[in-house]
Amino acid sequence: MKFTGTDRYIASExxxxxxxxxxxxxxxxxxxxxxxxxxTILAHEVARAIKAPIIEWHIKSxxxxxxxxxxxxxxxxxxxxxxxxxxxxDIKNYIKRGKLWDAFGANERxxxxxxxxxxxxxxxxxxxxxxxxxxxxxxxxTQEVVKAEQRPVVIITSNNEKELPDAFLRRCFFHYIRFPxxxxxxxxxxxxxxxxxxxxxxxxxxxFYDVREVPGLKKKPSxxxxxxWLKLLMVEDIPAxxxxxxxxxxLIPPLHGxxxxxxxxxxxxxxLAFMARREKS
Numbered sequence: 001m002k003f004t005g006t007d008r009y010i011a012s013e014x015x016x017x018x019x020x021x022x023x024x025x026x027x028x029x030x031x032x033x034x035x036x037x038x039x040t041i042l043a044h045e046v047a048r049a050i051k052a053p054i055i056e057w058h059i060k061s062x063x064x065x066x067x068x069x070x071x072x073x074x075x076x077x078x079x080x081x082x083x084x085x086x087x088x089x090d091i092k093n094y095i096k097r098g099k100l101w102d103a104f105g106a107n108e109r110x111x112x113x114x115x116x117x118x119x120x121x122x123x124x125x126x127x128x129x130x131x132x133x134x135x136x137x138x139x140x141x142t143q144e145v146v147k148a149e150q151r152p153v154v155i156i157t158s159n160n161e162k163e164l165p166d167a168f169l170r171r172c173f174f175h176y177i178r179f180p181x182x183x184x185x186x187x188x189x190x191x192x193x194x195x196x197x198x199x200x201x202x203x204x205x206x207x208f209y210d211v212r213e214v215p216g217l218k219k220k221p222s223x224x225x226x227x228x229w230l231k232l233l234m235v236e237d238i239p240a241x242x243x244x245x246x247x248x249x250x251l252i253p254p255l256h257g258x259x260x261x262x263x264x265x266x267x268x269x270x271x272l273a274f275m276a277r278r279e280k281s
Contacts (some may be wrong), residue, residue, distance in 0.1 A: 001050045009038065009045035010180075010187045018175035019046055025173060028114075028132055028154035030164075033177030036222020039157040042177075043113035046155065053110045055152070057099035059119045065127030068098040068114075069137050069146075091141050100131060104148035111153045118158040125168035133171055180223060182209065192227050196234070203243035204230055207253050211260075216268055221259040229258035 003019040005011035011019070019042075022029035031039045047054035057068055073094045081088045097105075103112040117125060131137045132154065136147035156172065158164065180188060182205055189201055208229070212220045221229075232255045233243075242254055252269045253259060260266050 003046055003049050006045045006049050008191055009041060010184060010191060011042075011045075012178075012184065015042075015175060015177060018173060022155075022173040023050075023153055026151045027171065027173045028156050030156045030158065030169070030172035030174045031177060032158045032160050032174070034179055034220070034222060035159050036224040037177045037179060038223065039177060040113065040115050043111055043115075043155040043157075046153065047111035050111070050153070052153065053106065053108065054113060055099055055103045055106070055110050056113045056115065058115045059117055059124070061119050061121075063120050063124065065120075065124050066098075068100040068128065069131065070098050070101055070139060071096045072141050095139065095141060100128075100137070101146055103152040103154075104135060104137075104146050106152065109150045109152055111155060114154065114156045116159060117156050118161045118164065122162065122165070126165050129167060129171065185223070185226070188223060189227070189230065193230060193234070196230070197240065199240040200233065200243075201230075203240040204233065207243050208259070211253065214268065214272070218264050218268075219261050221261075225259055225261070229253075229255060232258055 003011070003016055003023070005016060019029060031042060033039055043056075044054060046052075072091075073096060077088055077091070077094045087093045099112065099114075103110050135151050136145055138145055185205060186201060189196065204226070208221065208226050211217070232238075236255065238254055252266070252273060256266070256269070260269065
């Protein structure tokens with residue numbers, strides 16, 4: 001089954017090609033892009049489109065590759081042996097399966113999401129090379145091999161916070177999600193807010209893309225933040241005219257807290273508004 005996007009996810013032609021190529025090659029799909037461009041949601045929508053279960057492994061700075069395979073709880077086994085618990089005679093009672101084990105052992109081919117892999121230690125991707133390549137690993141405590149009967153669709157996301165090892169990159173099909181242009185963004189808005197006033201969308205997009213182009217902005221607003229902002233504009237019944245205003249004192253967009261997420265960027269817009277007022281006077 002080919003991925004063509006869904007009624008809830010607008011996928012560009014390049015992205016559709018990348019997803020289907022990774023599935024055909026049976027390679028992990030490495031997705032990079034700005035935060036908020038729909039990398040994580042993509043995995044959910046691919047699973048929905050191909051009618052597959054999804055298994056999610058969200059990576060943190062403390063996550064180790066071994067946790068994705070399995071963990072052996074030796075402390076619990078020692079405690080139970082001291083208490084005379086009969087469970088200690090079967091070491092399998094103290095093996096906790098990881099997300100890769102869940103994916104390899106699934107009854108039907110799942111979509112495995114490894115989310116924000118660049119948050120972990122630099123050695124994390126290398127520690128998974130063999131397992132993702134062969135789709136198998138060895139459990140030393142039980143002396144068994146866990147092998148995938150059917151290779152899961154693996155989608156790996158990265159926010160580009162650190163470089164990934166070349167050996168890992170060679171094993172992936174890569175795609176960078178470019179920030180949506182106005183036309184694509186309008187389609188995304190239509191999916192989330194069907195029937196929204198076109199005038200409001202037009203003026204909101206003007207403000208949104210103008211904000212993203214401001215020099216010195218520390219964090220550019222993302223797609224998800226635009227959607228939150230539009231929702232607030234509708235809830236507060238802000239008219240499109242309020243977004244069209246050229247008054248220098250109103251350079252900061254209404255409800256800007258949905259778009260500007262740190263004090264440096266707010267202060268930047270306040271300074272720009274102050275300078276515009278001085279030039280006007």
